[in-house]
Amino acid sequence: MQTDGQPKYERAYQVIVQRLKSGRYPVGGRMPTESELATHFDVSRATIRRALDMLVQDGYVESRQGSGYRVLTLSPASDTCLTSFTDAMLRAGHDPSSRFISLDHFKAGSNELTQLPAEMQGVEISRVVRLRLVDNTPSMLVKTYAPRSLLKDARPEDFPERGPGQSILRILSDRFQLDWSAACEDISPILADAAMAETFQVTAGEPLLKQACSAFDDAGRMVFHEDVYRAGSVSFNLSQSSRTPRHV
Known part of the structure; x- marks a missing residue:
């Protein structure tokens, strides 16, 4: 042994x-x-x-x-926004699924990147857009951004729509070998535009929550950024204990 x-x-x-x-x-x-x-x-x-x-x-x-x-999870993390949504739903007895919407590539400085952190605006970026559902009901619209150099040869087939493998954390880690150790998160209210209203089956102008999460490696470089849009509330469980990730 x-x-x-x-x-x-x-x-x-x-x-x-x-x-x-x-x-x-x-x-x-x-x-x-x-x-x-x-x-x-x-x-x-x-x-x-x-x-x-x-x-x-x-x-x-x-x-x-x-x-x-x-x-509890296949992708543990000490940061709130790096907690696997897929695992949380499976653990609660729900049926999580993903609907792949698009995989887009943008040149450095593209207008589509102006709302991203500055570090993401100076390089070519790949963006994956997915709708997350719980028991077939839309729950979150997720836009994941990463330097195109890190998402080499990315294709729609890399983002399964069912099962534990749909977790974006595991896709980024296992398929693209992205490694991160810290994150920062910002939560803010927004108003649903027409497209968002249709996605979440609400009235245009109703409030939604936007969670913006940026993940960093040990050298402080940004590995990926996510914008998550959702209807309803967000709950947090805080603990004084900390975990030290182990590499396996």
């Missing part, structure tokens, strides 16, 4: 994370018990418990006394 001096619990942690991301343990589902995992990995329960504690710390799973471990 131990490879090149790697502790057994670290190896078990990494294998379980890969299984999570492959869909073996679905969001909202129960993990195997400590005894089952200890037997499978041929380690002690204390060792597997340490691996599970790492998964809890990193936000992948939660521990409930008397009921074991439950999968």
Whole structure:
């Protein structure tokens, strides 16, 4: 179980994370018990418990006394706007889906980019527009922007419309190898124009919420930016605890 001096619990942690991301343990589902995992990995329960504690710390799973471990998300993040919408809906028992609208490319300084952060205006940009639905009801219109150099060979087929793979966080990370460690977010009210009103089935002029989120890598470079438009309210769960991402 131990490879090149790697502790057994670290190896078990990494294998379980890969299984999570492959869909073996679905969001909202129960993990195997400590005894089952200890037997499978041929380690002690204390060792597997340490691996599970790492998964809890990193936000992948939660521990409930008397009921074991439950999968929370496949894309944990310490920043509110980098929390997977797909996983949150699956965890709540809903059916999330995506409707691909467009994949556009813009030259540096294009008029379509004037509302973006300055760092995004000086380079060629790719924009992905998707409508997110919950139980077949429109919930969010999402516009994701990234430097075109980072979304090489992007095509509509890269953005599935159903299943855990529709998560934009996993698409950016797994398909395009984008890496980020921090984000900033701004929430502001807007009024629905005619197109937005039709999308959300509301009256033109009704208030909507706009969430603007920018993600940065360890060097402080902006990796991607999202503008999210939604009807209704946004809830936040705040915690004093912090997580340190692990690379697997």
